[in-house]
Amino acid sequence: MAALGSYLVARCAGGLWYLRMEDLDLPRVVPGIADDMLATLEKLGFEWDGEVVYQSRRTDCYREAAEELIRRGLAYACGCTRSEIAQIASAPHEEGLVYPGLCRDGLAEGKVERALRVKVYDEVVSFDDGVMGRYSQHLTGSCGDFVIHRADGPYAYHLAVVVDDAAAGVNQVVRGADLLASTPRQIYLQQVFNYATPAYYHLPLVTGPNGAKLSKRDNAVSLSAGRDLGQDGSALLVSALRFLGQAPPSSLKDATPSEVLAWGVANLDISAIPRTSAPFPEE
């Protein structure tokens, strides 16, 4: 859904459309899934600009950014375990525990670095989402100093996407509403690095039959699970357009996927995109 939505928004504005594989968490990446997704997108008539960016190959850029934050005194080592934070943190929020800043002034004796955190300040970050409207978050109240790198893991999504968007000159970000609440942290990092903030559009999520949230993996698999997309591709795109609040004529199902996409670009009405998640429409 994010692929279709971002394609329509980018092309409608006459812009380029870049693909990025967010494969930082390598142990959890399903082998071959990137190639499957690219093949599916091709079958569905999507044409992307430039090279596909793989985050797993850009670790040096993220390290450089993290080191800059350390040099500027904006990031510090944290040695807290999850249970230590849970004992002290205020009530859990939707985004997890609020970090109480225990290691801001240095690691306590005997503690080893477990994560690198960036300092946040007592301010509210607000932005106008192109679909969801005004969104505000008080960083100290909702997450506190947040993790940008785990000692035994990858660089955090927030840091990676901010660095990648700036490197590619991205000026529009279209993605699922599950990332809405993380956007203020990314805007905060953009401000810290003096990067421009792109326009954001957060799309409603596809839910399971009983309203349950589908995991990212479910979504990815459902797109590429060996469906025969030959003729189905157009019907799938027409359903996806409807899910996004657009009103394609039923006759479009008989068109080629490229023609369906062209219709979507020519007729995109962003104000019609619903804000609430829903099951994918059946034929």
Ligand SMILES: [Zn+2]
């Ligand atoms: Zn700590």
